[in-house]
Amino acid sequence: xxxxxxxxxxxxxxxxxxxxxxxxxxxxxxxxxxxxxxxxxxxxxxxxxxxxxxxxxxxxxxxxxxxxxxxxxxxxxxxxxxxxxxxxxxxxxxxxxxxxxxxxxxxxxxxxxxxxxxxxxxxxxxxxxxxxxxxxxxxxxxxxxxxxxxxxxxxxxxxxxxxxxxxxxxxxxxxxxxxxxxxxxxxxxxxxxxxxxxxxxxxxxxxxxxxxxxxxxxxxxxxxxxxxxxxxxxxxxxxxxxxxxxxxxxxxxxxxxxxxxxxxxxxxxxxxxxxxxxxxxx
Amino acid sequence: xxxxxxxxxxxxxxxxxxxxxxxxxxxxxxxxxxxxxxxxxxxxxxxxxxxxxxxxxxxxxxxxxxxxxxxxxxxxxxxxxxxxxxxxxxxxxxxxxxxxxxxxxxxxxxxxxxxxxxxxxxxxxxxxxxxxxxxxxxxxxxxxxxxxxxxxxxxxxxxxxxxxxxxxxxxxxxxxxxxxxxxxxxxxxxxxxxxxxxxxxxxxxxxxxxxxxxxxxxxxxxxxxxxxxxxxxxxxxxxxxxxxxxxxxxxxxxxxxxxxxxxxxxxxxxxxxxxxxxxxxxxxxxxxxxxxxxxxxxxxxxxxxxxxxxxxxxxxxxx
Numbered sequence: 001x002x003x004x005x006x007x008x009x010x011x012x013x014x015x016x017x018x019x020x021x022x023x024x025x026x027x028x029x030x031x032x033x034x035x036x037x038x039x040x041x042x043x044x045x046x047x048x049x050x051x052x053x054x055x056x057x058x059x060x061x062x063x064x065x066x067x068x069x070x071x072x073x074x075x076x077x078x079x080x081x082x083x084x085x086x087x088x089x090x091x092x093x094x095x096x097x098x099x100x101x102x103x104x105x106x107x108x109x110x111x112x113x114x115x116x117x118x119x120x121x122x123x124x125x126x127x128x129x130x131x132x133x134x135x136x137x138x139x140x141x142x143x144x145x146x147x148x149x150x151x152x153x154x155x156x157x158x159x160x161x162x163x164x165x166x167x168x169x170x171x172x173x174x175x176x177x178x179x180x181x182x183x184x185x186x187x188x189x190x191x192x193x194x195x196x197x198x199x200x201x202x203x204x205x206x207x208x209x210x211x212x213x214x215x216x217x218x219x220x221x222x223x224x225x226x227x228x229x230x231x232x233x234x235x236x237x238x239x240x241x242x243x244x245x246x247x248x249x250x251x252x253x254x255x256x257x258x259x260x261x262x263x264x265x266x267x268x269x270x271x272x273x274x275x276x277x278x279x280x281x282x
Numbered sequence: 283x284x285x286x287x288x289x290x291x292x293x294x295x296x297x298x299x300x301x302x303x304x305x306x307x308x309x310x311x312x313x314x315x316x317x318x319x320x321x322x323x324x325x326x327x328x329x330x331x332x333x334x335x336x337x338x339x340x341x342x343x344x345x346x347x348x349x350x351x352x353x354x355x356x357x358x359x360x361x362x363x364x365x366x367x368x369x370x371x372x373x374x375x376x377x378x379x380x381x382x383x384x385x386x387x388x389x390x391x392x393x394x395x396x397x398x399x400x401x402x403x404x405x406x407x408x409x410x411x412x413x414x415x416x417x418x419x420x421x422x423x424x425x426x427x428x429x430x431x432x433x434x435x436x437x438x439x440x441x442x443x444x445x446x447x448x449x450x451x452x453x454x455x456x457x458x459x460x461x462x463x464x465x466x467x468x469x470x471x472x473x474x475x476x477x478x479x480x481x482x483x484x485x486x487x488x489x490x491x492x493x494x495x496x497x498x499x500x501x502x503x504x505x506x507x508x509x510x511x512x513x514x515x516x517x518x519x520x521x522x523x524x525x526x527x528x529x530x531x532x533x534x535x536x537x538x539x540x541x542x543x544x545x546x547x548x549x550x551x552x553x554x555x556x557x558x559x560x561x562x563x564x565x566x567x568x569x570x571x572x573x574x575x576x577x578x579x580x581x582x583x584x585x586x587x588x589x590x591x592x593x594x595x596x597x598x599x600x601x
Contacts, residue, residue: 005316054348056557232344233556236313239355240344278337
């Protein structure tokens with residue numbers, strides 16, 4: 001057996017709840033035993049549109065939280081923005097609907113063995129996987145601060161119960177409609193100093209991850225980010241979701257964000273080369 | 283339901299089952315092994331490999347289209363030496379049959395690749411992907427020209443001919459695919475793989491530029507299946523003795539049966555695996571059921587069955 005996708009299972013999940021939360025949908029589905037293998041950062045690939053759909057590719061979503069104690073057995077929660085035709089379809093699925101899913105996929109966030117000071121940064125619905133991560137980090141004794149940013153307040157995803165999993169929550173929006181005005185990177189440097197941050201975990205748009213990497217690198221703070229690239233398969237066979245990543249020996253190779261990610265060490269990603277012609281890599 | 287003999291042959295290679303992966307849609311097998319035993323399908327056709335490691339094209343590399351997708355990967359890969367040292371032994375250890383797909387920029391590069399494959403054990407056949415730009419002829423795709431196609435196959439045949447079957451993978455982006463099939467057959471191809479992707483483009487209406495980093499991409503998925511069935515039917519009709527490995531948008535057993543009836547001896551599942559990691563194994567199971575329901579006792583009886591002459595229809599069970 002292979003070591004790639006080693007916990008991944010294809011199964012029929014059942015929608016337990018689908019609730020609109022601001023600009024997003026909170027979807028909970030039962031997945032059974034496989035929940036035991038799901039870690040913060042892992043994702044799920046869902047078949048969309050039904051059997052006669054013209055959408056042939058699965059849609060990938062970060063797992064927001066997991067629960068193994070509910071009356072439905074193992075459940076996972078997703079936060080979905082109804083943007084494209086696939087996510088819109090998913091957001092329309094009612095309780096009881098069966099979904100063809102493959103999970104868990106991808107790498108997960110590394111959890112420090114010792115209690116440390118961590119900062120979780122989410123852009124838009126990129127905050128989704130961070131609440132489950134916060135629970136795990138808190139349970140290990142870490143101090144967990146969270147910084148959420150978005151273009152506008154309606155795009156901040158910060159549920160009440162999520163706020164309880166963190167020691168502090170700072171919200172910042174570009175239009176100032178919620179929290180302070182600006183971008184997450186405007187206050188990052190001072191937060192690192194004030195809170196003695198050891199590790200940053202981030203999830204959100206690529207431009208945000210790039211900007212965080214620059215600050216984290218200059219402050220020598222470890223930065224684990226969950227990247228977002230268009231995927232066709234989610235299991236490593238299509239080679240579309242690649243990112244240029246630098247190895248220890250300095251060589252650059254195109255890594256698949258589905259199996260070598262989505263969680264990557266931000267300092268190894270060559271952000272400036274994303275979308276560039278790889279033939280020109282030095 | 284009676285059991286159908288699903289075994290098949292391509293040239294002198296025998297396969298216990300007729301469903302294969304399609305090159306470029308299964309990487310080199312490790313990723314799919316979690317979902318089904320690779321030895322249960324006919325063979326794993328590995329991603330086309332070149333002599334040197336390649337980064338491929340810039341992202342975005344993918345665009346979903348109605349019932350299909352465009353890809354522009356640019357043959358990212360580890361290079362033949364690493365591939366033969368690491369990936370082939372792993373596949374052989376799984377008990378899988380292996381068909382290695384090769385790609386080159388010159389006829390000589392194909393010969394170099396064939397020489398290395400000849401020196402490696404456990405490979406059932408070689409797929410020669412000639413849908414690549416020919417750097418010696420203004421970047422024109424080899425498979426769009428009979429002479430350059432024949433030259434590549436000839437250079438591979440000189441190295442490996444008679445040892446393992448040579449399967450030439452053809453593009454449907456030509457005026458007459460039967461003439462290209464005839465050219466590669468005459469120069470020593472033991473079988474043809476039909477079809478490669480169809481060249482396409484998507485323009486992003488926000489950036490108002492081509493969406494893919496490589497601008498153009500290969501269209502695959504159910505959208506192209508009728509093109510594949512047509513190509514298989516035409517080539518089988520023109521060259522009934524030339525074995526065909528059919529592919530192009532196969533997602534179910536009925537799709538595979540369509541290609542078998544058109545003249546394919548085996549069928550590859552490609553893009554369907556992106557949407558469903560167990561597609562190949564379910565296509566194979568469904569194909570067996572459909573053949574049985576139609577009274578076939580072996581796959582071989584059904585190959586090219588759509589070409590039969592109506593007035594002289596033989597009894598299937600007595601064939």
